[in-house]
Amino acid sequence: MLVDGARNTGDFAVDLAKMYAIVLDGPRTSWLSRLRFWLFDYELHCVAAYRFGRWATRLRARNRVLGVLALGLYWFWNRRTIRVHHADLFRRADIGPGLLLMHRSGIIVGPATIGSNCVLHQNVTIGQRIADGDLGVPTIGDDVWIGPGAVISGAITVGDGCTISAGTVLSKDVPPRSLVGGNPGRVIAKDYDNSNMINFVVPNGVGPS
Template identity: 55%
Template sequence: MGKSRGVIASDKARGMAAMLAPNPPFRARLNYLLFNSEFHCVVVYRLGRYARLLREHRPAAGLVLTFAHRVINRFVTHLDHVDISPQADIGPGLLLMHRHGVLIGPVIVGRNCVIHQNVTIGQRVAGGDRGLPTIGDNVWIGPAAVITGSVNIGDGVTISAGSVLSKDVPDRCLVAGNPARVIVKDYDNAPMIGVQPD
């Protein structure tokens, strides 16, 4: 559980940095923890992920936690319209900027990913492509973007609003369109995601 707490702490720090003024007072931080639905959606995903991993080592406890996650996740899915698969492997620093309409399948996503509303990330199915996306670190995904199929998205990529992406994207590119294509190479998205590249 220690590792999970560290990941949630990273998610919380990223969310507070994006939503609150620098050095927020205690009351603002408490309000964020209690009432920020985007953060709650991330915590529910982390709970499901932890339950899944716990089942491998302590099946009985993992089963109880998995059941609890499914009940809570059902509520979050209906209330906030967010469904993140507990099979997804998402690095620390996940930031949901707007929670509605976010669907994420069992994909791999790196650290410090920013995801806006109405984003779908998962299996393409059409054309027999049952692969899943792999997304690097420090990626910004704009509203209504769709990422499907066996694609690799590099580190520092920016995916513009409304993009439909089904091809690989190299590091530090800005992509846009339907189908999405590279618009700018060597694009610096650090100001957008609030994290300096390594």
């Protein structure tokens, strides 16, 4: 779990600290390594675009003119992210700090609610289950690991500490600390420990515990 008050430091700052810890082995790296990371880590670019969109939305509530300009910039940035990286993190999604994209391609997140320390792999879809007339979206807890090709849809709740295996199609609630797999998704194991997969951010924000 992220330390209390982590949101007060800025969600993107926590995202970035986690990426530094995992990708760069901590914050004490050369400026050249950090520059390469900022220029060429495309997962970082996708997360940054999403966080910018959230910031622009809040700015519009305070200053309509500046907010509209910021949202215009976000629109172009997000369109490029979709076109180039095939990833779309909708700005109306409420995603907590410590978000980590392991592989960006094919990640689609609608206006869902996702807790802190979420890990997303490629080709993950999170959104509405329109085929069944369910216009609700998932609520996903803290410390959830979601594997490649997983689909999570509808007005369901995924508990804290869950692990959603690759290729899972999930459309029903699952309790905390569950290992989930299959199509349709079902609980394979209870009290499953995914802490090594999540890589928690420690209180000083410099690496996994």
